[in-house]
Amino acid sequence: MERRMVATVTDCPGRLVPVGTPITIPKDNFVTITQSLGGNYTVTYNGNMVRVDGTDAAALGLEPEVLEFEAPDGDDILEDQVWQALETVYDPEIPVDLVNLGLIYKVELDQAAKRVSIEMTLTAPGCGMGPVLVGDVEYRVAQVPNVEAVQVDLVFDPPWSRDMMSEEAQLETGLFF
Incomplete structure (x- = not known):
C-alpha cells in the first residue's frame, strides 16, 4: 500500500469515499496519498478517505497521468x-x-x-x-x-x-x- 504525504497546492476537489459526497480540501493542507492507480488518487484528509480525480492532480502538486494508445491502421475502434x-x-x-x-x-x-x-x-x-x-x-x-x-x-x-x-x-x- 502506498503512503506518501503531500500538501495541496491549490484548493483540491474530491469526493468522500464511499458515500461520494463532494468536498474541497483547502490549499496548503497535508493529505496522505494511499492509492494512485489509473491516474486517480485516494487520499486521507482529516481522517476521511477522499477520491481525487486525476484531472485535479496539479492541486496535489502532481503531474496528471496521460492515457496513450497506439493509433490503429484504420478508423475502427479496437x-x-x-x-x-x-x-x-x-x-x-x-x-x-x-x-x-x-x-x-x-x-x-x-x-x-x-x-x-x-x-x-x-x-x-x-x-x-x-x-x-x-x-x-x-x-x-x-x-x-x-x-x-x-x-x-x-x-x-x-x-x-x-x-x-x-x-x-x-x-x-x-x-x-
Whole structure:
C-alpha cells in the first residue's frame, strides 16, 4: 500500500469515499496519498478517505497521468484498446481495476456510430461512488482512438459477487477461495 504525504497546492476537489459526497480540501493542507492507480488518487484528509480525480492532480502538486494508445491502421475502434482503458479505472477503496473486480459485464462496439456501449455494475448497489466510477469509465474509454461516444449503463442483474473477481484480484485483496 502506498503512503506518501503531500500538501495541496491549490484548493483540491474530491469526493468522500464511499458515500461520494463532494468536498474541497483547502490549499496548503497535508493529505496522505494511499492509492494512485489509473491516474486517480485516494487520499486521507482529516481522517476521511477522499477520491481525487486525476484531472485535479496539479492541486496535489502532481503531474496528471496521460492515457496513450497506439493509433490503429484504420478508423475502427479496437476492442482491446477499450479493455485497456477499462483496466485503468480502479475502485477507490480496493487497489484493483474494475475489469479484474468483475464489474464490467459487457462491451459492445458500434463502428458505424463510433460508439462504445458498456454494461457495468458496482460491488454494492448503494455505493455512493457509482456515478464517479461511471464517469471514470466514460472519460477513459473516450480516450481510445476513434471513439466519439461512450454509453455506460449501470446494471445490478446479475448481482455482483466476489466469485466474479479474477484470481489475481482475489489474491490482491486476500479473498482467494
